[in-house]
Amino acid sequence: VNKCKCVPSNSRVLMLLGQLEKLNGEAVLSDAEVSRHITSKILHLIQTQEKTRKEITAKGSSGMEVILASLEVSGGRRVGVLVSKGGTAILLQLLITTSKEWPPSEELMLQLHTILAKVGPKDRKFGIKARINGALNITVSLLKQNLQNHKLLLPCLQVLRVYSANSVNAVSLGKNGVVELLFKIIGPYSKKNTSILKYVFQSTANARRAVDRTYVPTLLAVYQDWHRNDTRHRHVHIRKAILGCIRNITNIKLGRKAFLEADGMRILYSTSTECLSVRTLDPLINTSSLIMRKCFPKNRLPVPTIRSVFHYQLPHIPAEGPVAQLYRQPPDVDDVVDESDDNDDTEADTENDTENEEDEKNHKTQNDDIETDISKLRPKENLTRPLEDLKMYECFFPELSENFQGYSFDSSKSCQTPAVLPKSLAPIVVPTAHAPSPLSLAQGELTDLPLDLDSICISKDGPGGAGGAGEGSHSSGELGVLEVPDTAALLPLHDPELYIDMVKGTKSVPQYTEVAYPDYFGHVAPTFREHILERVYGVQRAKIFQDIERMIHPNDILDKVVYDLDLKRSPVIDDGESLKFNSQFESGNLRKAVQVRKFEYDLILNSDINSNHYHQWFYFEVSGMRVGSSYRFNIINCEKVNSQFNYGMQVLMYSVQEAISGHPRWVRTGTEICYYKNHFSRSSIAAGGQKGKSYYTMTFTVTFQYRDDVCYFAYHYPYTYSTLKMHLQKLEALRTPQIYLRQDVLCETLGGNSCPLLTITAMPQSSSNDQICQFKNRPYVFLTARVHPGETNASWVMKGTLEFLMSPSPMAQSLRESYVFKIVPMLNPDGVINGNHRCSLSGEDLNRQWQRPSPDLHPTIFHTKGLLQYLSSIQRVPLVYCDYHGHSRKKNVFMYGCSIKETLWQTNVNAAACDLQEDLSYRTLPKILSQLAPAFSMASCSFVVEKSKESTARVVVWREIGVQKSYTMESTLCGCDQGKYKGLQIGTRELEEMGAQFCIALLRLKRLSSPLEFRNSSHFLDVENDLIESRCKVTSSTTYVLDEDEPSFMEEVDYSAESNDEPEPDPDPQETPADEDGLSDSELALRRS
């Protein structure tokens, strides 16, 4: 020993190891005493050499603790030496040898296990070595024989935990009765021996697959016991560990079943609600909530089918794709839930541990989605339609042939493409249930039913005037009392009477006969600011607990269907106890309403027609409310993994009482708004083939202000097809002799509605050759909007653009003199009319059909593309193309463009291709917009071409038509987080302003391209500088977004965090400072006992 003092410590350890190894080599441990001596020397060495000030001053540290701590403090260096020199194998071998003695030396076993507990975690192969050596069973039998020996118990459990970190070991230990053993240990000590529990549960967590269901009640009982006795919350980490264990067990189906059978829901629910007031117990509540959500039995969505309530027979079924699948599905197949749910074990593991898993997946595909095939980025030259075929579009461009001699300025003569559909293929409409006959209304009271078309007309004949030829069941006399707000002064482009006329010509699949008040009265944007709602901590948790209560207190649940489009006759609800709902008007979407509690309703949205999903858009009417009560509404079949409703977006509400009192307007409304995964299962048919997925709930709470009110709720500011037609008519009134305005019908839609096409430019100043020549040489700007019906904001932006283009201002005149505008303001009228969110009647996303649009199934796209192809064929490719969209998951307004270079730079593929010549001017317009328009954010723009977008308008118009400045302009549905409108939700005023700013930007673009103006404007030089910069500085990958409509979520806050913020159990609790106190205390207690 003396000699050893002059040898470096490492060498001494190794020397001692060598001695041990030699002893191991002998068949029988001849001298246990020698082994014990050597082992104790190793411990001693570590102890004496690793002392730090901390250890020495540590109060009450025992020798053993100092050894353990010293291994910690040395950062594993000493341990590292042991491991690297094969120390673990030697120690394990010694363990085997020692076990062969009878009785084995307790002191040696204690020392060995203490060292192994420290050394094991540093050796990656420790688990395998121990298994091969047969050490696993030695530790287990040692435990079995020493259940009352606390001194030995702790290190053995620690080693067991290290063994079971290896999943094969965990299973093997489970088979060898370790779980039973652990439960024998925890039973008697549940109140006293905190540290053992902690280890036990971590071991159990690893061995969860071996857990027999009979232990779930024990765990729950232990948890309840701790909950009751740990009144000062000094052992939260242990309670958390128990929950962690339950959480792991419930990852498997049997575990969830056992949890439910053991009344786990009630136990965790009641313990959690008792913890709610103590903020430090949040981790317990959150883990409990996670377990309860996971175990909550999956419910069937209460609908007969997830297909749309409305049926529209297509003229022909596409050969493949989702619509073909839909039609191939036998009619009696249950598409709401999957037949078997057996396959969910693996899914539950991943899904419940990372709820934002889908987002992560999106992140992965994001990089995969960048187009790397350079041939797909190069212009596609050959026209897909022959020239003769394109001749049919000539009539839409009379401005190119008109000589303006004796020009009539009458645009009433309309050009129209030949109808594609033979009459025999007219839509087959299956009538659906209509609202029940209204009951008699008290005189002077506002009707709680929507306006009936015919009644409205009568009421306009004269207030109180009865009579007329009303077919509706309403008593027209009562409707005559209705005061119509005088919107003429407030809304010059709105005319209720004209609106009704327009509605009469609008063809809907459900054959709507009613009009919603907001569309009739119009909307005057409020003058007050509407701030982005601050997210209140704990709202989501509170809502989830209310949902869990449905299971805990099932007798409190009414489950009363108050509105149901699937029924031939809607239930008549007039007992004064329930709200009345209605959605049977243009753009309406609400399939079913179920009263859950007195003031709570579950709402189900309708799928897009000829589809079994795509619902997000809602628009419905509510009446029969009580003033001052808070109503909770839950839309329970949302599909997206996240929503701006988690980040401050509110729903829109329109009060008819407010309208009548002079404020016809949509207002951002609702508190306690959140969006989370719920317990309604989504069939694999609806979830893209994935089994075991759930829907999401969007919940909001509203308190109504007025008695006898009729209120409307919408996802965003509604803008119906009839509204568009009304606005287009009103635009005519703005025409001056300087303005050239033409309105044509581009084509008929599948549903038999016309798709308007506008041409706006300035009249030539005279019929002189020069002027006519300037007129005919103006570049084209081609604009489209509202291909996605749920993106109503796009229509409001378009309204702003159209009104600016028709305005008498010098700037507008200058703009008209600079360009010819061709505008298709609504690419998807049928989708808009029928309350779809994304598709047309064909059940397809029209913005994925641009490569090969079908003339029968996608006529608006086919002919809009035809117009562009025609322009291309006569060498008049537009200067700018822009398609207006709305964005549900991002803030601000921004653009997507197309650039080969920026696409290739993103991928680093084919770097040589960067030698390609590319004009950078595609960045100019967005750059100008970012300087002009307060809502616009350059940072959100992207110019990358994605594979998944190859058939969108933007990409096809860029590649096939050759428009370099081809864009999608996305406006937020929520609000802005930069610029003048930072912190505010977006309203129609800001959206319309955006549309006007877009026009002004086009004017600047024009001036910028004129060399004279360019030299005079330093402002534009900035733009140029920026462009030069961008040559070297590629858009950072963070600005690149996957999906132009729903990119993967990028906000830092994760909405699922509240229920999923528990980190994985720490592999070694002693490494966590937070655990130090509790552990050393209990360890001391253990050693003293």
Ligand SMILES: [Zn+2]
């Ligand atoms: Zn869109």
